[in-house]
Each structure stands twice: as structure tokens, then as C-alpha cells.
Amino acid sequence: MSDSRWDWFLRGSVTLWVTGPGTRQLLARLQREGVVMRDVRFTGDGVLLRTSVDGLRHLMASRRAYGVRFRVVDRHGAPFLGQRLLRRKAFAAGAVAFVAILYALSSIVWRVEVVGAEGEDQEAELRLAAAEAGLQVGQWKSRLAPPVELAERMVARAPNFVWVGVEIKGSVAVVRGIPKVPGVPQASQQPCNIVATRPGVILDVQASRGRVLVKPHQLVQPGQVLISGLLTDRGPSVPASGHVFAEVWYTSEVSIPLRVSSQGLTGTSVSRDYLAVGGARLRVWGFQEAPPTVYERDRETEWHVGAWRLPVQWVHATLYEVKPAVWQVDVAQARDEALIMAAADVRSLAGGDMVILGQSILQERLDRGTLYATILTRVQQDIGAKAPIPDVGSSPTSQGAAQS
Template structure:
């Protein structure tokens, strides 16, 4: 009877080393008796062959009848694997338990991400709606409804959103929501003036409503009325509406090093995975030690929770990157150009509303300890007007005709 390769693995296979005067005769007799032999060879009076575990008794009787001694050199196949595994019961039980835990944890929702809402109130509304329909951290994925039904239920529970999408990837559920567009806010109809917010020289005035009190190239101070809501000829006051562009000045102090040390990545990385149990970390993958001395780490650790309780078992991924340092020297021209760019960025962060830079002038320049220090004056054109209430009219003082002279 011949065996296939799968049958040899299933029934078990033995590698025998035979010694004796009648080794060749014994091997020939085994083949005549229909016992399959594999990898048969005889060298210097020593025979080698592989047999199926099922034929071991017949081989034993034949070798003993011909006074041939044999030794088992190798054991292969499922019966021997099962025997080895039984000897290490604790390890096998631990591996099976670990696989069961991993499978159980992978079938549970561990994190819910909400994207789309602009504020925490909208995020909380989505989370409460999801929790009310059974979508929460710790829920089994098999208990979740169809994504289309989840979207419909969420839209009913969260009416402030026009569309909600649900997608589950692994143990993470992502909820994408598009809030409804708010209606146009009514214009402020309270009469008011437009006043200057800072010192400036007027460049242009575009008034849609109100009476203009300034003109181009006029210098104005903070709080000065630019466009008033008080109309002439005794007409009722109106809310002034105007765009007043003025030239404003900003002073910025910047510092630019002439030599910069930069770090760059070479692309060499080493990855490691750990199971974190409390403060204990057990490495389960990535045994390669980095061959590069200069590196930095980037850690990613899960946030698995069961309900509101954080799981003591977490998965941590660590990547080690090789980093190199390089020094770059800047010329004075490059440093001055960078100083002007920094000053422009500083001005843009201070500007109120839209504006444009008209020009820059260096007031002071000094190089100390390898660093360029500059004081830069930046001229900016921007809207300097802001709404302000109209002051109440002052009561007129009547002349007292009975006062003594």
C-alpha cells in the first residue's frame, strides 16, 4: 500500500538507521512484503529509509528476524506534533487562550470617532444618539444593525444634521456628520457709528449707509468717528455701514540664526509590537535591534475600553527611526529675507480682518553671537472701522439771565 505525502503527515513518519550484515536483504524483503519505503539508501553497510508509523510493527518483526538493528533518527507528522504539544500543555493552553482573547477583543467596538461637528456640543449630540441605538464602546459588532439603518436612526435622533455616515473598520467605528447650515442672521438695525480702532492715515472710504466725516490722506486716532449714523436735516439715525481702509504701522522685532542645525530621517526604521498589561510590556513582535545610533521613537498605543472602564490590556506599536544631523549656514542676504518674512507673518497675525502689506523698512539691524536681530517697520492697508454706539446728546445749558454781572 502506497501513501501520499498528506497521509505521511497525517499518520506519522519515521526515519530509520539500520545496521547489520543483512541490511540490504532486509530492505529488499520489506519492499517485497509491500511495505512502502522512502528515501532508501545504503552506504558502508548502513541503511537509511523512511517508513509510515502504521508499518512500524511489520518493520520491527522483519528486522529482528534478520538480526538487523535499527535506530529511530527522526519523527515527523501529526501524532508526534500532538505528543510534543501535550508535553507543553501550559504553553498550548496559553496560546489558545491568547488567540481567544484577541478574537474576542477584535469582535468588540473599542473606539468611536466622530468627525464633522464644529463644536463639542455637536459631538456629544452624535455620541448620545449613537448610544441610544446601541452603538457604544464595548458593544459587539455582531449586535450592530446594518450601517444604512444606523444612519437612518442617527438622523432621527440628531435632527441638527443633514447627513450622517457610519463606517466600522476593525474595532473602530467612524461617524461622519454634516451639520445643517444655519440661516442668515438678521442685520443689526440699532443706530451706530463707525469709529477707528487704531492710529492710521485714511486711504479710501466706501460707505453704504451713514454720513462720512473723514477724507483720504487724513490722520485719525483710535476712537475717532469715521462714519456717523446721525444724518443731517433732522433725519432719524441709522446703523452706519462702511468700509474704511487706512494705512497702519506695525513694528516687529525678529531674530534669525545664521547657522541652523537640522535633523533628517534616513528612512531606516525598526518596528516593535508589545502587549501592555498595566505597567508591564511584553514584546510579541520585532526582535531586530537597530544598527543605527541616532534615532527617536514614535509610540502608538490603543485605548481599548469596556464600557467606561479602560482595559488593562493594550497593544503598543513602537517605531525606531534613524535620524541624522546637518548644519546649514545662511548668508546675510538669506537671513535678511527670512527676517522680513518673519515680520510679515507677525503682522498678519496681528491684523484685524483683511489687509495687504504696502512695504517694509528695517529700523535697526545687529548681528550678535551668530544671530541676526532686526527691528522691522511694516506698512499695512487694512479696514480700521468698527461699529460703536452713538453717544447720547448732551443737554443744552440755558443762559441764566438773572445772574448778577
């Protein structure tokens, strides 16, 4: 006979109270015949044991020969559970109705999420295209077209998007779109100069149009003309263009604490099991008290019936105890960290098109466990920017000559 607990559940099992003078001999015979008995407990008056329904039949066939009597204490398994449900038809009907309602609710689209739209107008356009394609809240998932076909319909109805993707996750429909990039504007043909935006020392000038007015190793100030749009003093003017690379200096004030505190795992953990129905979780195992400060890690099952994900899942959560830890940072390490922070600060100010040439600590001091440092960072960056060519006729000198 099978010793599987699952087989016992399907076939049914019973807990018996057996008494009589030949009880021990009968149990020994049943054991030799292969009848599986569990939870056997001998007392002075009799024996309490659990066996399958097939084992019960063997015991009934041999009980008179050994002069024993038995009483059914409890019944277990699917056959007896079915009998109880038949006696409680209202409860059984309610359980079936509950499962049917869960299945019906999980077969409907309850939310449509839009990802990738820039602004409310594009989001509204994508939602309208989805509704016209048949994807909207309250729609049965079985009546929806395949995601590829839905995406094609939406692209045809959303002229401001170059690509649309549709993904159904349970009762949520996710619509992802890539907006069209607007046309690149034409470069302005208005005559202009290239002027300095920051003080620095010129390293290299790469002029594609205009007249270069500076040379390497020259110190320039903000507003100074670097590439002129005037080809000659009184000649024609053009829109100057090019790149002017200069060495620029930035000063950063950085503070680094020498005493750093963080949190780490102690190794103590508590496990809990939940039955997740929709967005709610019902704890079914693990009621021991958790540590005061914990880090939780969850593992959720992926139960499916075909391609349909069941609304009921099992969640195993592990709560790890967290303990604060403090360590001391060396002054040399703090200096290195200060240089890294200063470099990040300069990158945020100067932009991505720059190269760090060097760093120097101008001043540092220790105060109450914190290192305060003033750091000079030398970078190479393009300091040129377009500026209109000033009107020579509107200068104070020319205006005064006109009045005289």
C-alpha cells in the first residue's frame, strides 16, 4: 500500500481507538500484511492509531478472529471532506461562487497604464487610441485582440508616436509608447560672435566660420569676443561658429565625516507565510515576534492555469534583524573621497563635455570628527557661446559725433 500523505488525503484516513485482548497480535498481523499505520500510541486500555480506509477494511475483516473492538475517533481526507460539503450545501455553493467571482474579476481589465508619454496631451492621445482599438477599463481580456494587433491599431490612431507596445499583466494593461522626435531646427543665419562665458586660459581654438581673435595661453574674461563674425573691420558679417577650449578653475567646499554609521544584518531571521489574494495578504504561518528593526525579503509563487495567473498566490517572507554599525574613516581616505565629491560637483556645474586636468587641496581642517576641505579643480571645457554682434553705430562715441 502507498505510504504517501497525498495518497492518504485522496483515499481518506481514519483515527481509531482499538481495544480487546488480541489487539497487539492483530496489529502485528496487519503490519506483516503491509498495512500502514501511523501515530500508534499504546495505553493501558487500548491503542490509538491512524490508518487509511483500505487499512480499516483489513482491520474489520480480522477483528472478530482476535476479539477486538474499535471506535472511529476522527476522519480525514477528501472523501470525508466531500461528505461534509454535501451536508453543507450553502457553504459549498458559496465557495464555488467565490472562486467563480475571483475568476471573473481577474478576467477583466481594471486599469490601463500609459508609459512613455510626455505630457498630458500625449497621454490622452494614447489612451484615446487604446480605447478606439478596444483596450479600455471593463473590457474582457478574452475579447481583446492579440497585443501585436492592438499595438498596430494604436499606432495608426496615434500620429505623434512612432512605436506602441501593449502588455497584459493580470488585470492591468500596460501601454508603452515612443513619441516622435520633432524636426531639428535649422541653424540660425543671423550674424553673431563667439564670446567667452567664463574666465580661463585658452588651450585650443577650432573655428569653422569667423575670425579668431585669441590665441593659446591667453587669459580671457567673460564677454570677451573669441571668434568674431566680422570678417574685416568694415567688411561683411557671418554667423561665427566653432569651439574654444580653455582651462577653467572651479572651487568646491566639501565636508567628509570621519565617523560613518550604517546598518548590517546580524544573522537572526524570522519567517512568515502569507496567502495573497489580490492586494491583500493573510498571514497563515509564523506568528513569532519579529526583531525591532528588520529588513524584509519576500518570495511570491507564480501559480498559473495555462497562461492565466491565479489571483491567489503564496508569499514566503523572511524578516532579517538589522543592527547599526559604526566605523572610523582614515584621514587619507577622507581626502580621496573629498576629491571624488569635488569632481562630481564640477561635472554637474560644467556639464558632460569637459575633462578634468588636475585637483589641488587649497585648505583643510578637522572639526568635531569631520574633514572640511577647499578643493581647486582645473578642467578643460568649451567656454564659447553665441552672442549678437554689437551695433557700431549705436556706440556712445558714434552717437556723440553725430550730435556734434
